Amino acid sequence: MIRVAVIGTGNISRLHISSYLAFPDRCRIVAFADIYPEKCREKAGEFGLDVEIFDSHKELLGRSDIDLISICTPPFCHAEIAVEFLNAGKHVIVEKPMAASLEECDRMLEAAGKSGKVLAVVAQNRFKDPVMNLKRVLDSGKIGRIVHAQVDSFWWRGHCYYDLWWRGTWEKEGGGCTLNHAVHHIDMLAWMMGRPLSVQALLSNTSHDNAEVEDISIAALQYPGGAVAQITSSVIHHGEEQQVIFQGERARISAPWKVSAMVSKSNGFPENNPQLEKELNDYYNSLPKLKYIDHKGEIDDVLTAVETGGQPLITGRSGSLTIEIITAIYKSGFERKTIDLPIAKDDPYYTVKGIRENAIHFHEKKSSVVNLGSGQEITVGSDYKNK
Incomplete structure (x- = not known):
C-alpha cells in the first residue's frame, strides 16, 4: 500500500x-499540508477523508509512513519542496510547471538521481486517447517526416483570475500563459518532436492590467532537418479551442483527430489521396484505448512506477525540456532576438534570479485575494475529441 501526502490543497489538488x-487497493492518502490549513480541512470534508493536517510540508519530511508526495502548490516553491522530499527518500509527483527555472529543474533531477526515487511531472493531457494515439501515428512513420507543427494553446481567463495572491507575478507564478497554460501543449510538442535548435518569440499583455506577466505569446521554432513549428499561448481566446497539428511529407494529422492527405498532379497542384486517408483513419481507430485518462491516468502510471521500480511516462527530464523551451520563449520575447538551444548553465536565464531581473513587467499587480470562488469548477483543457 503506497501512502500519499498532498502538499497544497487548492483547486488542482482535487x-x-x-x-x-480511484485506486483504493494500491494507495491511501494519509496527510494534507497547506499554509492555509483550513483548505486542508475543506478538502478532507469534501472527500470524507480522515487525514492528518499540517500547515507546513516540513513537518512531514521525517515521516517513515509516507511514500509518495503530490505537490500541488504554486510554482515558485515546487523545486524546494520536491528536493526536500526526494532527499528524505520520498517519491514525488509535481504539478505543472515542473519549476520556475532550468537551475531548479537540475536540482530536482540531481536529488532524484541521488535518492533513486521517482520524480514525475504532471502533464495529464498525454493521458488522453487522441493525444496518445496521435503520438503513436507519428511514431509509425505513416505520414513521413514532420515538416511543420502548429500548437494552438488557446485559453480564456477573466480579469479577476490574476487577483489570486500568487498569480500574475514573476516572483510567485514564474510567468504567464506560456508557463502555466501552454505548458501542456509545449510538453506534447517536446514529446513528439524533441528539442528545437532555436526559438523566436513575441510577448504581450492585452487584457489583464492586474498582472505583470504575459497573457499571450507567439513563438516560432526551428528543428534539425529543417522542420518548423509555431506555438500560440493565450488566455485571451474566447472558446478555448485547442489543437496540435502535424504536417508530414505525406499527410496532415492532429488532435482533435483529423486527417488530410494530398498528392501532386502533373502541374504541381494538389489532389486528395483518399487511400492514405483511409489507411491512417483505420490505423488510428485500431489503436487501443487507455484504461485510465487525464490525472487518473497519470496517477496510475506513477503508482506503477513506484510499485515496479520503473520510470513514469513523464519524467523530470521531460519536464525540464518543456521548461527549457519556455525559457527560450521568454528570453526571445524579452530580448527581441533569436535564441539558440540548449540553454547553458552560465546563461542569465538559467536561474530564477536571471529571469526576474530581465523579465518585462507589462503591468503591476494591483490587488490580491487568498481565495477565488472556492469550490467552483475549474477548466483544465480540451479533451481533443471532435465535437
Whole structure:
C-alpha cells in the first residue's frame, strides 16, 4: 500500500485526490499540508477523508509512513519542496510547471538521481486517447517526416483570475500563459518532436492590467532537418479551442483527430489521396484505448512506477525540456532576438534570479485575494475529441 501526502490543497489538488481514491487497493492518502490549513480541512470534508493536517510540508519530511508526495502548490516553491522530499527518500509527483527555472529543474533531477526515487511531472493531457494515439501515428512513420507543427494553446481567463495572491507575478507564478497554460501543449510538442535548435518569440499583455506577466505569446521554432513549428499561448481566446497539428511529407494529422492527405498532379497542384486517408483513419481507430485518462491516468502510471521500480511516462527530464523551451520563449520575447538551444548553465536565464531581473513587467499587480470562488469548477483543457 503506497501512502500519499498532498502538499497544497487548492483547486488542482482535487484532481489528485480523486485520482488516488480511484485506486483504493494500491494507495491511501494519509496527510494534507497547506499554509492555509483550513483548505486542508475543506478538502478532507469534501472527500470524507480522515487525514492528518499540517500547515507546513516540513513537518512531514521525517515521516517513515509516507511514500509518495503530490505537490500541488504554486510554482515558485515546487523545486524546494520536491528536493526536500526526494532527499528524505520520498517519491514525488509535481504539478505543472515542473519549476520556475532550468537551475531548479537540475536540482530536482540531481536529488532524484541521488535518492533513486521517482520524480514525475504532471502533464495529464498525454493521458488522453487522441493525444496518445496521435503520438503513436507519428511514431509509425505513416505520414513521413514532420515538416511543420502548429500548437494552438488557446485559453480564456477573466480579469479577476490574476487577483489570486500568487498569480500574475514573476516572483510567485514564474510567468504567464506560456508557463502555466501552454505548458501542456509545449510538453506534447517536446514529446513528439524533441528539442528545437532555436526559438523566436513575441510577448504581450492585452487584457489583464492586474498582472505583470504575459497573457499571450507567439513563438516560432526551428528543428534539425529543417522542420518548423509555431506555438500560440493565450488566455485571451474566447472558446478555448485547442489543437496540435502535424504536417508530414505525406499527410496532415492532429488532435482533435483529423486527417488530410494530398498528392501532386502533373502541374504541381494538389489532389486528395483518399487511400492514405483511409489507411491512417483505420490505423488510428485500431489503436487501443487507455484504461485510465487525464490525472487518473497519470496517477496510475506513477503508482506503477513506484510499485515496479520503473520510470513514469513523464519524467523530470521531460519536464525540464518543456521548461527549457519556455525559457527560450521568454528570453526571445524579452530580448527581441533569436535564441539558440540548449540553454547553458552560465546563461542569465538559467536561474530564477536571471529571469526576474530581465523579465518585462507589462503591468503591476494591483490587488490580491487568498481565495477565488472556492469550490467552483475549474477548466483544465480540451479533451481533443471532435465535437
